[in-house]
Amino acid sequence: MIYYSYFWLKKPGVVEWKHNYLVISPDRNTADTFFRVLDENRSLVVEGTRKVNIKELNRESSQIWTYDCDDNGLPYQLNLTVSGNCPEAYYEVPAWRDLLGKIKILPMSWITAVGHNPTGWKMLPELHLGVDNDCLSGYSFYVRRRGFPDAHWYNDDGVISLSRHKRSRFIVTVQTELQSPKIPIIARDRVKIEWVGVNSTRISLDVSKGFLALTLGEAKPFRFSDFLQRFSIVYNNLSDPGYPYANSKITWCSASGNNNDSFELCEGVPVGELGDMGDD
Known part of the structure; x- marks a missing residue:
């Protein structure tokens, strides 16, 4: 069953709607595996030899994740990685290979000639359950x-x-x-x-x-x-x-x-x- 997660930048002084993303995966295990790869590899190759460093990665709930990074557009770079457009990353983190073609990360704003405009938040049905059955170690x-x-x-x-x-x-x-x-x-x-x-x-x-x-x-x-x-x-x-x-x-x-x-x-x-x- 298709599974969604919110993924947004949590950094003081940053315009709120510029760095909000929707992570789409075929099931919950794929989404959690994606999160774990990020958590286990805080310094990532995103293009060529350029690396970005994840300063904070927080799991607010099973479907709400926040990050702070030296590249505010980290999810955009990750979308390139899981789409097969960053072969250098697969040598450094082989676990990315298992996620190729299984994850899409969509910005929740769009670009026009005058800049970004928010497209609005998508309400995820899984968030309406009232109980977050997150499976956390320990x-x-x-x-x-x-x-x-x-x-x-x-x-x-x-x-x-x-x-x-x-x-x-x-x-x-x-x-x-x-x-x-x-x-x-x-x-x-x-x-x-x-x-x-x-x-x-x-x-x-x-x-x-x-x-x-x-x-x-x-x-x-x-x-x-x-x-x-x-x-x-x-x-x-x-x-x-x-x-x-x-x-x-x-x-x-x-x-x-x-x-x-x-x-x-x-x-x-x-x-x-x-x-x-x-x-x-």
Whole structure:
């Protein structure tokens, strides 16, 4: 599904409407990957050997980003890069190659013979949801089954199951050296998953006999993309038809397949805020 983000210059003394941009991508993961490439590479080749330095890159929300740079027109230069017009950049930052042709950055003003004129802000439907389900590293989340908003992961005595009536919070942390306060999690990331207990107690998750379970040992590294394609549900054949998830278990497989299910993170909050204290 098409995904939009606002991207504007945040610098005192700059005319507001001159440097506002709309970032268009085919999906959220592509947008977040674009943001991460910028965050991980604050000095960028934009044309020839010329570099620009990003002084500030802030994630105000999942769809509102702000920047301060020694080139106020940074998004225009980035549009050239992701359109395939800056081959020098791909040697320095190979990650740009994965974004070629997948991102468009449009200025929210147009140029006439007498200069810039604002075209007006576009209202993005995703911004009207009232809840920003941004997936940020180190936050705690509920994990729900895609397409079944009432079915969540639950810590059932040390084994992770699925439930319509109970749910647990889990911290998902990216394994990276990046120190930014808000790091969006993207598909290629290696992540650690931890169950959050009372008083924000953390216990890592591992795979035991094929099942997802708590461990007192070393946490298993997962890929963030595993939530979409490598976890599945094992049902209890003796369960009541009215409670299909009773005594179910979540499994993990090293290969994606047609029998695997799909899950997503939701209701993320910083650890320690109301909502991450034990199970519901």
